[in-house]
Amino acid sequence: MNTTNTTQATEGELAQFASYSAPCTSVPDAFIEALEEGQAIHAANEALEEALINDTGLIALPSDVTVRDLEYALPNRRRxxxxxxxxxxxxxxxxxxxxxxxxxxxxxxxxxxxxxxxxxxxxxxxxxxxxxxxxxxxxRTAAYDALRNITSGASSQQTIAEFFEDWAGQVQFFNADGEITPKQAIAAVRRITIEALSKVESEEQQLSANRSAFESVTASSKEPIPTTVYFMCKPYADLNDRVFVLRLAILTGEKAPRITLRIQKLEEHTEEMATELxxxxxxxxxxxxxxxxxxxxxxx
Incomplete structure (x- = not known):
């Protein structure tokens, strides 16, 4: 067997192969970017898995990596x-x-x-x-909500009278002489008379002079005006009925009288309702x- 010829042929073939120039192949930039992005995602997943396994709760990720929750695609929620x-x-x-x-x-x-x-x-x-x-x-129940609204400030005669009419079955009226019927109380609120009395005193002395003026305003009605109102209602659906005592006052500083209702010991009621809850x-x-x-x- 002629090994020398075989060796020479092989070397010749290698020389011929080395002299052969293959055409250049250009790899698209999009392919390179996708490959790099895939490597980055793979690295992020490995880092996340390591953080969860080691229970550190911390992970370092590049700013352009977005972590997405895929729970919506699972058969059940995780918790x-x-x-x-x-x-x-x-x-x-x-x-x-x-x-x-x-x-x-x-x-x-x-x-x-x-x-x-x-x-x-x-x-x-x-x-x-x-x-x-x-x-x-x-x-709040409708009754308690109406009560808190009507006691939030001064109201007109008509507003107060309509409030008493709407909740007539839940109110009681009193003044210094005792209980007043709802009909009397509502009529008194609708027919308030304001009387103003002015008085001037003048005193002249040889070396001095004194003058003083007094003005008194009185609100009255043909019917007895209530000064205290008892309002009973359930403040919230699950709480017990409660009696709220209201003070009625008439403001006479404007052209038409204004009426205020004030809940006595509102803070105490609030504390008791919280304890009940x-x-x-x-x-x-x-x-x-x-x-x-x-x-x-x-x-x-």
């Missing part, structure tokens, strides 16, 4: 979140107890007359996201979770 809102205690307690997780707690705010159950509060060792809650926001929530929750007086806000 429950959202807010259930109701003006009634019973459905609030039903939802809170049905979906309460570890560390769930109810916070009752007496100032706003509202309650909030944070259902995924978690514990100190495993804190939750605190974004699943139930909100109790009682709504706390008790209602506690009884409805029935020990399923703690009920605290205050409010809760999730930190950053």
């Amino acid at each position: 429950a979140r959202g807010t259930m809102a109701t003006p009634f205690v019973t459905p609030f307690a039903q939802y809170a107890t049905a979906y309460a997780g570890p560390g769930a707690c109810v916070f009752v705010n007496p100032e706003s007359m509202q309650a909030r159950a944070v259902l995924d509060l978690g514990t100190q060792e495993t804190p939750g996201h605190a974004d699943h809650s139930a909100q109790l926001a009682p709504v 706390c008790d209602l929530v506690s009884n409805a929750i029935a020990g399923a979770m703690p009920v605290l007086v205050g409010s809760y806000s999730k930190g950053a």
Whole structure:
């Protein structure tokens, strides 16, 4: 076998192949950009996976990388979140107890007359996201809302008379002589007479002179004018009936008389209603979770 010829032929072929000039191929820029973007996404996914596995919660990503949540494409949500809102205690307690997780707690705010159950509060060792809650926001009844509106400032005779007529079944009228019938009280409010009396005193002395003027204004009516009004109503749907005592006053400084109604001890009523709401929530929750007086806000 002639190995020498074989070797020479091989070297010749190699020389011929080396002298061959292949045509240049240009790679599109879009392909290079897509390749680089794919590498960047792959690196970001690896960094995210490492952060989740190590439970650091921190990850370094370039500013042009967008993290997208694909939960909407999954068959189920990863966890429950959202807010259930109701003006009634019973459905609030039903939802809170049905979906309460570890560390769930109810916070009752007496100032706003509202309650909030944070259902995924978690514990100190495993804190939750605190974004699943139930909100109790009682709504004023029509009667209590009308009462708060009419006592917010001075009103005309007609406005006060119509208020008494609308809620005649829930009001009682009194003055210094005792109880007044609704018919008498409404007629008195509609027929108020303003009497002004002016008096001037003058004294002349040899070396001095004194003059003084007095003016008195009196409001009166043919019917007895009530000075105290009892208004009974249920302030909120789940609360008990309550009697509000109103003071009636007549302002005579304008052309036509103006009437004011003021709720006595309104602050005390507010405190008592807040305490009643706390008790209602506690009884409805029935020990399923703690009920605290205050409010809760999730930190950053």
